[in-house]
Amino acid sequence: MKVIGKQVRKVDGFELVTGRAKFAGDYQFPGMVYGAVKRAGVPAGRITGIDIEGARNTPGVIDVLTARDIPGPNLIGVLPPYDQPLLAADEIRYAGESVVLIIAETAEIARFAANLVSVSIDPYDPILTVDDALAPDARKIHEGGNITLSKKLLKGKGKAALEKADVVVEGVYETSFQDHAYLEPETVCAVPGRRITLYASCQSPFHIRGHVAANLNVPAASVIVVQAVTGGSFGGKDDVATEIGSLACIAAQRLNRPVLIAHERKESIIGSNLRHAARISSKTGAMNDGRIIAREITVLLDGGAYASESPFVTMKTLIHAAGPYNIENVEVTSTSVFTNKTYCGAFRGFGVPQVTFASESQIDELADKLGMDRLEIRRINGLKAGDSNPTGQVYAQSVGLQETIQVIAAQPAPPAHPDGGRYLYGTGYASVAQGISNGAEGIDVAGASVQMSQDGSVLVGIGLTELGQGSRTVWAQIVAEVLGVAIENVSVRLVDTDAVHDSGPTVASRSTTVGGMAVLKAANEVKKSLISMAALMMQTDEENIELRDGFAILKMDDSARIPVSSVATAAYWTGFPLMNLAFSKAPEANFDDDTHQGDIYIAYNYGTHRMDVQVDAMTGKVKVLNHFAAHDVGRVINPLGLAGQIEGASLIGFGMAHMERINYAGGIIQNANFADYALPSIKDRIPTNSIPVEDHNPTGPFGAKGAGEPPVAAAAAVFANAISDAVQFRFTKLPITREDILNAIQQRGNHG
Amino acid sequence: MLIRFTCNGKAVQLEAQPEARVIDVLRDELGLTGTKEGCGRGECGACTILLDGKPVNSCLLLAGKIADREITTIEGIAGKDGALHPIQEAFLDKGAVQCGFCTPGMILSTKALLDENSAPELAEIEEALSGNLCRCTGYGKIVEGVLEASERLRQGSHHRGDVS
Numbered sequence: 001m002k003v004i005g006k007q008v009r010k011v012d013g014f015e016l017v018t019g020r021a022k023f024a025g026d027y028q029f030p031g032m033v034y035g036a037v038k039r040a041g042v043p044a045g046r047i048t049g050i051d052i053e054g055a056r057n058t059p060g061v062i063d064v065l066t067a068r069d070i071p072g073p074n075l076i077g078v079l080p081p082y083d084q085p086l087l088a089a090d091e092i093r094y095a096g097e098s099v100v101l102i103i104a105e106t107a108e109i110a111r112f113a114a115n116l117v118s119v120s121i122d123p124y125d126p127i128l129t130v131d132d133a134l135a136p137d138a139r140k141i142h143e144g145g146n147i148t149l150s151k152k153l154l155k156g157k158g159k160a161a162l163e164k165a166d167v168v169v170e171g172v173y174e175t176s177f178q179d180h181a182y183l184e185p186e187t188v189c190a191v192p193g194r195r196i197t198l199y200a201s202c203q204s205p206f207h208i209r210g211h212v213a214a215n216l217n218v219p220a221a222s223v224i225v226v227q228a229v230t231g232g233s234f235g236g237k238d239d240v241a242t243e244i245g246s247l248a249c250i251a252a253q254r255l256n257r258p259v260l261i262a263h264e265r266k267e268s269i270i271g272s273n274l275r276h277a278a279r280i281s282s283k284t285g286a287m288n289d290g291r292i293i294a295r296e297i298t299v300l301l302d303g304g305a306y307a308s309e310s311p312f313v314t315m316k317t318l319i320h321a322a323g324p325y326n327i328e329n330v331e332v333t334s335t336s337v338f339t340n341k342t343y344c345g346a347f348r349g350f351g352v353p354q355v356t357f358a359s360e361s362q363i364d365e366l367a368d369k370l371g372m373d374r375l376e377i378r379r380i381n382g383l384k385a386g387d388s389n390p391t392g393q394v395y396a397q398s399v400g401l402q403e404t405i406q407v408i409a410a411q412p413a414p415p416a417h418p419d420g421g422r423y424l425y426g427t428g429y430a431s432v433a434q435g436i437s438n439g440a441e442g443i444d445v446a447g448a449s450v451q452m453s454q455d456g457s458v459l460v461g462i463g464l465t466e467l468g469q470g471s472r473t474v475w476a477q478i479v480a481e482v483l484g485v486a487i488e489n490v491s492v493r494l495v496d497t498d499a500v501h502d503s504g505p506t507v508a509s510r511s512t513t514v515g516g517m518a519v520l521k522a523a524n525e526v527k528k529s530l531i532s533m534a535a536l537m538m539q540t541d542e543e544n545i546e547l548r549d550g551f552a553i554l555k556m557d558d559s560a561r562i563p564v565s566s567v568a569t570a571a572y573w574t575g576f577p578l579m580n581l582a583f584s585k586a587p588e589a590n591f592d593d594d595t596h597q598g599d600i601y602i603a604y605n606y607g608t609h610r611m612d613v614q615v616d617a618m619t620g621k622v623k624v625l626n627h628f629a630a631h632d633v634g635r636v637i638n639p640l641g642l643a644g645q646i647e648g649a650s651l652i653g654f655g656m657a658h659m660e661r662i663n664y665a666g667g668i669i670q671n672a673n674f675a676d677y678a679l680p681s682i683k684d685r686i687p688t689n690s691i692p693v694e695d696h697n698p699t700g701p702f703g704a705k706g707a708g709e710p711p712v713a714a715a716a717a718v719f720a721n722a723i724s725d726a727v728q729f730r731f732t733k734l735p736i737t738r739e740d741i742l743n744a745i746q747q748r749g750n751h752g
Numbered sequence: 753m754l755i756r757f758t759c760n761g762k763a764v765q766l767e768a769q770p771e772a773r774v775i776d777v778l779r780d781e782l783g784l785t786g787t788k789e790g791c792g793r794g795e796c797g798a799c800t801i802l803l804d805g806k807p808v809n810s811c812l813l814l815a816g817k818i819a820d821r822e823i824t825t826i827e828g829i830a831g832k833d834g835a836l837h838p839i840q841e842a843f844l845d846k847g848a849v850q851c852g853f854c855t856p857g858m859i860l861s862t863k864a865l866l867d868e869n870s871a872p873e874l875a876e877i878e879e880a881l882s883g884n885l886c887r888c889t890g891y892g893k894i895v896e897g898v899l900e901a902s903e904r905l906r907q908g909s910h911h912r913g914d915v916s
Contacts, residue, residue, distance in 0.1 A: 009844045014844070016852030025789070026785035028783075181887050182851065183788070183790045183851070183887055231853030232850075232851040264792060640847040641847065644850055644890075647890035648887075674796055679885055682884070682886075687892070
């Protein structure tokens with residue numbers, strides 16, 4: 001391999017380090033105006049009146065829109081029937097809800113005027129906890145009730161098998177809401193026309209195009225969505241980009257002027273989706289030899305005011321709750337619930353971090369109860385090729401969990417520390433499996449085009465988005481490898497809904513795997529054309545030709561070679577196709593709706609982490625001494641990009657486990673800024689040492705599997721286990737803050 | 753008021769409200785959109801520029817304060833021939849860039865550090881970049897990028913010394 005597996009720079013990095021990359025807020029058009037919204041400010045109620053006079057009369061204000069000004073259904077969402085209004089018409093379901101859109105000559109005037117809008121709301125008692133939402137007499141937040149989705153998984157005899165266990169451990173675990181906190185707040189810019197163009201910081205442009213078209217009441221083909229360079233997303237720039245994208249387009253068409261809407265940081269936190277808070281009740285039963293025979297898990301997700309991705313996150317937690325283990329009997333119930341809080345949706349990991357924290361905490365508790373080594377219990381129960389996972393799916397290969405456990409076991413042991421000093425030391429382990437592809441969430445298709453120019457340079461197009469994760473670089477590597485050209489000669493298009501094919505959403509760690517397969521197929525077709533042409537030119541058979549180093553080369557005499565540019569030029573004039581549009585379709589999920597037994601994902605990424613921590617017993621301050629993160633990625637495409645994914649995802653998991661918490665009071669978020677919402681800074685970083693394991697995946701390009709999400713879950717879980725080991729106290733809630741640690745140490749001191 | 757200052761080595765004069773934010777002056781008046789706004793409160797560092805060589809949050813800096821002073825933005829650090837600055841090169845080589853939104857500020861904070869201290873200790877790097885948040889990388893590769901840039905600049909300065 002010339003390019004696959006080699007460390008390469010980001011193909012789109014030059015623009016980023018020079019400041020030339022155009023993010024959505026960098027677009028400027030003549031006559032551009034700016035939008036800002038008035039938000040509800042109270043978590044629940046009925047709108048009784050809206051006074052927009054003050055805003056309308058403000059100099060510089062051009063237009064004021066309410067729900068009645070939306071031409072289409074005024075609804076967005078992920079799954080029909082859509083439930084989330086662009087601008088609230090009568091019901092208020094969360095405090096950050098948009099009610100009125102102001103368009104003004106400057107963003108400052110728009111914001112000033114938004115503050116002059118007075119929305120009269122007849123308040124309801126807000127429903128702020130899942131228990132209140134599920135109470136029998138609870139007010140219904142939506143017509144259909146307060147449950148978004150509730151599903152069950154049953155394998156074998158389920159919880160009934162717990163009776164047969166020698167040992168049962170039981171616990172309840174909780175996690176908090178987490179904000180994506182991408183550095184670029186959500187921004188869109190709409191340019192009117194017979195066909196309207198939306199430049200958007202976003203994750204899934206085709207999803208946005210559909211909603212913009214519906215809310216404008218025009219055909220989808222009348223809308224062009226161009227993904228601007230996007231400053232991070234992590235699952236977060238989907239619903240909200242749809243909301244402000246639709247609003248900007250509607251205003252732009254009304255006024256016939258370009259409209260830019262950019263969220264402030266506070267709006268990014270209160271007015272766009274968060275990671276679900278979760279409560280997970282769990283029982284695990286094992287035999288004295290350490291074999292787990294049954295798990296019973298109940299997952300309750302606080303989904304906030306609107307459905308968003310809650311149904312899919314519910315499914316994901318259902319499938320992942322029992323962990324990467326070979327267990328005969330599993331029973332999981334997962335339920336997502338509406339509350340009067342900011343809606344929750346996709347966030348890197350998609351429910352798996354929450355359930356993995358619960359699962360891996362309990363595995364440690366089980367090991368302790370059995371008096372077993374904590375890594376050994378994972379080894380004994382961990383999935384192997386040919387085993388039946390919690391949905392009963394059996395993979396013949398690419399189940400690299402055991403190898404991740406082995407490489408973690410082989411890392412140098414942490415130095416021994418004497419007991420009784422100021423510092424407490426601990427080591428934690430955690431294993432994870434995370435499904436790759438849409439799986440049970442829907443059919444998974446990606447379309448990609450590969451096009452060679454006469455000079456031998458190549459243009460790749462795909463409807464999946466680069467969000468910083470390095471996907472464009474991976475696709476370029478695949479093409480460079482297949483066509484035998486230098487990666488510098490491969491460019492990947494911007495995602496423009498006019499120019500690339502709908503490839504579904506950029507989610508579920510599917511870009512390298514499903515997207516990469518489409519790119520690979522298209523590249524292989526172009527390769528066929530080039531080889532056919534070269535065979536004609538060299539008057540030999542096609543099997544005698546290979547593409548390498550920018551040449552078509554005769555295999556038996558590699559001095560006989562023609563530059564690929566000459567082959568491409570000849571092919572062009574001969575009529576060989578130098579462009580191909582290929583689709584890759586993942587094998588469809590096939591499972592029982594009642595038990596969720598069956599084949600779900602095309603592959604799983606497996607991982608095992610170890611973390612060594614030092615805790616200052618006087619201050620609660622934690623120092624992470626070592627963090628080893630081993631993941632089975634099938635095949636490494638770009639080691640630099642892969643390490644970046646594992647390190648970055650790990651720090652998000654660490655933030656979730658130690659620092660980050662959305663604080664609500666009365667349904668209002670109290671810490672909607674970076675001073676009060678503690679995002680890890682460079683001083684908080686952890687020394688992640690990423691260790692790839694390669695267990696060839698037949699469903700991915702060159703054997704690769706996605707890797708963007710799984711480390712979040714493992715890092716969060718391993719932190720909890722390491723701290724619990726250091727403090728000798730089982731923490732059951734994330735985040736485990738310094739204060740929590742100090743409290744636990746004091747409690748332990750009092751009782752010890 | 754008429755404000756005169758130097759921006760990326762060029763003399764600039766423009767009409768601005770003294771209370772206008774420098775980030776807006778740069779982006780809207782000078783078209784220098786490489787300076788990014790992440791929070792507007794001086795908490796994230798995405799809008800970092802150099803003012804007389806020192807890193808500052810341009811979202812908190814008022815236009816009146818830059819009169820007769822020297823500003824460097826991300827657009828101003830590449831070589832005259834368009835070649836990337838060694839910090840830019842090192843950031844790309846070490847994978848210190850993912851989404852790129854924090855990158856201009858991160859690179860300028862790094863430049864301010866390395867201009868003062870050509871061989872910083874780890875703790876000094878942490879201190880210098882503690883005001884620049886990044887959500888993508890986990891920071892490890894940024895630290896590697898800074899160390900690599902420091903190394904290259906020290907080696908490069910010898911070479912430049914030879915020819916000048």
